[in-house]
Amino acid sequence: MTDVVVVGGGPAGLACAIELRRRGAREVLVVDRETQAGGIPRHSAHQGFGLRDLRRVMSGPRYARRYVELAREEGVDLLEETMVTGWSAAGGLEVTSPAGREGLRAPAVVLATGCRERPRSARLVPGSRPDGVMTTATLQQLVLQGLPVGSRALVVGAEHVSFSAVLTLAHAGAEVVAMTTELRRDQTLALFRAGAALRYRFPLLTRTAVAGIRGRSRVDEVELLDLESRRTRLIACDTVVFTADWIPDHELAVMGGLELDPGTLGPRADTGLRTTRPGVFAAGNVLHGAEPADIAALSGRHAAGSVARWLAGDGAWPAAVPIECAPPLHWISPNAIGPNAQSPPRGHFLLRSRDFARRAALEIHQDGRLLWSGSARLTPGRSTRLPRGWLSAVDVGAGPVQVSTRSRLTPSRRLT
């Protein structure tokens, strides 16, 4: 009898399964739909993985392999090329693999299905539909497979992953003609930005939207719109990489009737990463837009604790009170609070904003009662840590907890 089915064999799923075995779970099964487990890091050929979870730094592919090795060493059952396609009426999982079509049942299911970048169509970028338009993930895989990616690329987005796309393009011998962001400035670390700009010399076009793509069989040029002057101009390139703008792969969550959080678009999860469906947990980047792999792994490890308690417990699924965010705040994760003031992963909440602020005054209320106030720096696309000291003051039987900025943010115009 399988105790736990973990859906998704990336860092979060594998770290969760490993921790479950270490905590004594008997049968832990990880199913991964790719031919090789390991998740997104398999395609990120640069260094920088493993710092927070494995306490050493390695490349993405090495990191992915390490997790697969650890899982096998710990006795995790790992099925690759195996996809969960839905839930059966009886509450089990429907699974397809070369070995056949079958149903899986377990007292606990962990969704660790990750997230993806929104493609060009989801961003409603008009124009023709030539080849050469892709997301960072496709770019990285094309380069790994030795397939051509073009020679002059426009990178849309200015988050960490956008700079990662620059590295991949450089590795493939492609020139970056420009990087664009609709925001006032990039959203990565100054060191990363300065390094990339110095080494690869491309302009960062802020307050710039992609207004159209032109070209017949291959991209010829891209129409850029200056959001301040509303003027457009054309930039010649043969490749467009749409980066970031993440959306959790929440299909199974929705099909399973799990409530989604309107901010993250991932399943609503309490601080123990319990979703709104009894026996179903969620971990890693299915909870929200992308965090680095090691943070996803630690989220998986955190969920394992709750799963273990559930397996040992009396079958009662705790009630939770949701946490809501007011604009310009975008989302908070975890976004519900269960009993006993359980700590969120790594001891803090992750908070995202849609706007920049050097020092935003933040407040947390429940039913008009102030639970906490403080200040924090906010950068779109990057998480701000929110402490958990106020958790014990939450009344789980009362109304939703609300996180907001006390006054309007200083207009970002003055902050650039």
Added chain:
Amino acid sequence: MSEEASDRDVVIIGAGVVGAAIARELSRFELGCTMVEAGPDVGAGTSKANTALLHTGFDAKPGTLEARLVRRGHELLSEYAPRVGIPLQRTGALLVAWNEEQRGAFPAIVERANANGYTAIGEVDRDELYRREPHLGPGAHGALDVPDEGIVCAFTPPLAYATEASLAGCELLLRTPVIGLERLEGGGFRVETPSGHLKARYLVNAAGLRGDELDRMLGHSTFTVTPRRGELIVFDKLALPLLDHILLAVPTGTTKGVLLSPTVYGNVLLGPTAENIDDKSDTSSTSAGLAFLRSEAERVLPELLDYEVTAVYVGLRAATEHDDYQLTIHAPEGYACVGGIRSTGLSASLAIAEHVRTELAAAGLRLEPKQELPDVQMPNIGEQLPRPYAERARIAANPDYGRIVCFCERVTRGEIRDALAGPLPAVDLDGLRRRTRVLMGRCQGFYCGAEVRALLAAERA
């Protein structure tokens, strides 16, 4: 192809849904047929980018050829589709009135439907409308129920027709644009292409957007094609529970308006816009068009905008200055011009083919039925019947049908392999998409884009 090339009985120009249907129809008889297509594949032009509706023709102009052929085509395709594996669902349509003036148009619409021989149309009141479509935006006044309107896969029909024609001996020349046409002394035609010429006793012009240009090469000038651009938005499969029927707008003088519809692949479709343009190859979407479609959805099905957009596509209808098909049989010379087939072409395709066959026979084409005809079964890419990934026996017989490559659309390696082989193999990514749905899902290649390209490259190496 060379000067000595033997004469074909019939050359069909254009392998869209109409040309392919005609090729299929004629290939059932002892004839030497050739279908020439400018593009790299069958059904790769306008035929792939429409609303994919199976029209009853209830709203056609009574007495027109279009009205008659759409009605007959509905009957033929409804019978043909399940037989060869073309996804088709009879969802029914609701034509929604958003004010009393629109509701006032109902009697005339019903009268027109009746004149077209369609009597199953009937009015449903406001309460019944919201009972059937509870997610409909507020403010509807009632609807007309057209229970026989349906949705169909637009990709499979031309492929099914061409496969059947091809197996029955019809020659198919892809990447072969027609650059010249002339009538030969003593009858027949000379069809010029960049790689040589063909001779034909009978000629069928099913060139769609270029139909008028070819018609002029033979000295006719009865119509001009003005491409009418239609932009469409495909929403995420998770939005499918928002509607059960095709939601039509009350037509105005100039357009049938924007519709919302489930698709046979399990998505929700919104569109089309209608904009006359000059360039017959400009399938670009526009920010104005997409904004307009979203504003329509906001009114008709507001919750739809909470869902992700999976794809945007654009089709060019072969509209003319006339309000009917421009289907003319020039009997003495043996030339069938099948022009001006607008958005109803898919629904009418089999009837158009039947009509052309009958008319050519009347013009002297001898039709001797073949003894044996191919039995074609197309791969199922619709959601109504089980797809290979969900078929236990199929995976047991061949594990490649259990290897899901495209996660969003659940396309297996076995299906990709099949699409790259067979009588009408995919030659490019777009062809692979239309045969399998690979890369057409919500991630648009984030996960499998590179792998699918590698599979295609390996096959073509």
